Amino acid sequence: MLCFAYGSNMSTQRLAARIPARFMTTAMLPAYRLAFHQRGGDSSGKCDIVPASSQSAVYGVVWEVAPHHKPTLDGYEGLGVAYDETWLTVTDLAGEGQFEVQAYVGKITSTGMHPYTWYKHHVLNGAREHGLPSAYVRALERIAAHHDPDTERHAREMALHGFNELLVRGA
Structure with missing residues (x-):
């Protein structure tokens, strides 16, 4: 099955820590x-996709996920509790056409939410790693983020990208 990742699961390291998946392509979801x-x-802001004007778009990564790994991913995403799943059509950035993909859409949304810095790092790492458009990456860089008060979780999440806590804290 093809899954469209637009948040932290764009990062190969982040997704690999959860399930094995095969990179297929980068893609654009128009009008979101x-x-x-x-x-x-953890009460921080996580990514969601929201219908928007026809001039808007969300960029992300299409992963092939084996059917027997999908329930594990659903568990990480809180399917049925935090997120629902939907099927969407995305356009391949490499010009290979369109793909029907599964994506998670948020159920528990709130205004004024901000991600933790480690979560934003997963999103940015995935966007850069997969060569998403530079203007899109710059927009992600401008997202306000807060430091996670759970320093162990922060260190564990940053370690997925090879960052040492001392380097992250600037010590």
């Missing part, structure tokens, strides 16, 4: 916008 308004279990 990205929002960090999904309330995570």
Whole structure:
């Protein structure tokens, strides 16, 4: 099955820590916008896709996920509790056409949410790693983020990208 990742699961390291998946392509979801308004279990903002004007688009990564790994991914995403799933049509950035993909859409949204810095790092790392448009990456860089008070979680999440906590803290 093809899954469209537009948030932290764009990062190969982040997704590989959860399930094995095969990179297929980068893609654009037209007439949607990205929002960090999904309330995570840690009370921080997580990514969601929201219908928007025809001039808007969300960029992301299409992964092939084996059917027997999908329930594990559903568990990480809180399917049925935090997110629902939907099927969408995305356009391949490499010009290969369109794909029907599964995506998660937020159920528990709130205004004024902000991601933790480590979560934003997963999103940015995935966007840069997969060569998403530079203007889109710059927009992601401008998203306000807060430092996670759970320093162990922060260190664990940053370690997925090879960052040492001392380097992250600037010590």
